[in-house]
Structure formats: C-alpha cells, structure tokens
Amino acid sequence: MWGSRRDRDRSTVVCIACGESLSREDAREYDKEGDRWSRRDKEFEYLCKGCYRGLSHQPRDDLEALLSEVEAAAGGDSQEAYVRAYQREVQRRYGDPDAEPDADAEDADGRGD
Incomplete structure (x- = not known):
C-alpha cells in the first residue's frame, strides 16, 4: 500500500517571495510557466501560504x-538596473502607466465625460 502523502516529502523549502524557510508540506508550489500540473522535467519553486494568498492568479501571458x-x-x-530595464520595456510595449488619460479620448458612450 502507498504511504500517506505527508510522509513523502519532509524537506525544507524557502519561500521565493519573503525568504521564509518552511517545511515542504506547508508550502505551495509555484511554477513560473503557469502550469503546475505538467510535472515532467520541472523543478518547482515554493511560496509560503501567506505569500501564495497574496499572489495574483491572473493569466501572465x-x-x-x-x-x-x-x-x-x-x-x-544589479537589481536596480534590472528594474529600470523592466520599467523601460513595459513602457515601450504598453505605454506609460502613470500618464494622464488622453483628453480627446471618448468614453464608450461617445460623450467624452
């Protein structure tokens, strides 16, 4: 007979968000590819339950x-160079998130208010 799931993995993992060390059974798997069900040839990262709850579960195409x-x-x-490069690329692709809405833009009803 198979052993219980709790007996399988008693290792310690580190939450990638907050750095907390916790038992594997108390962690949640995080798959950066967004498909944690496809397990072949993958190494998962882990989140503590608190960080997992705070994670956006929206698609990340x-x-x-x-x-x-x-x-x-x-x-x-450096991390600062990475963040600056990320901000430049997001702005290039999607526009400036802090920009004021275009004054000439109209609402869906066409009234512009």
Whole structure:
C-alpha cells in the first residue's frame, strides 16, 4: 500500500517571495510557466501560504519571456538596473502607466465625460 502523502516529502523549502524557510508540506508550489500540473522535467519553486494568498492568479501571458528579455538587456549588473530595464520595456510595449488619460479620448458612450 502507498504511504500517506505527508510522509513523502519532509524537506525544507524557502519561500521565493519573503525568504521564509518552511517545511515542504506547508508550502505551495509555484511554477513560473503557469502550469503546475505538467510535472515532467520541472523543478518547482515554493511560496509560503501567506505569500501564495497574496499572489495574483491572473493569466501572465508572455511575462516569463518579457522577464528573460529584460534580464538579458540589463546584463546582470544589479537589481536596480534590472528594474529600470523592466520599467523601460513595459513602457515601450504598453505605454506609460502613470500618464494622464488622453483628453480627446471618448468614453464608450461617445460623450467624452
């Protein structure tokens, strides 16, 4: 007979968000590819339950590709260089998130208010 799931993995893992060390059974798996059900040839990262609850579960189409491109562009200089490169690339692709809405833009009803 198979042993209980609790007996399988008693290792300690580290939450990638807050750095807390916790038992594997108390952690949640995080798959950066967004498909934790496909397990072949994968190594998972882990989140504590608190960080997992705070995680956005929205689709993240092309996010990993964007992050990889930014990492290559930043050249591994520093975390600050990485963040600046990420901000530039997001602004280039999607526009300035802090920009005021275009005054000429109209609402869906066409009234512009």
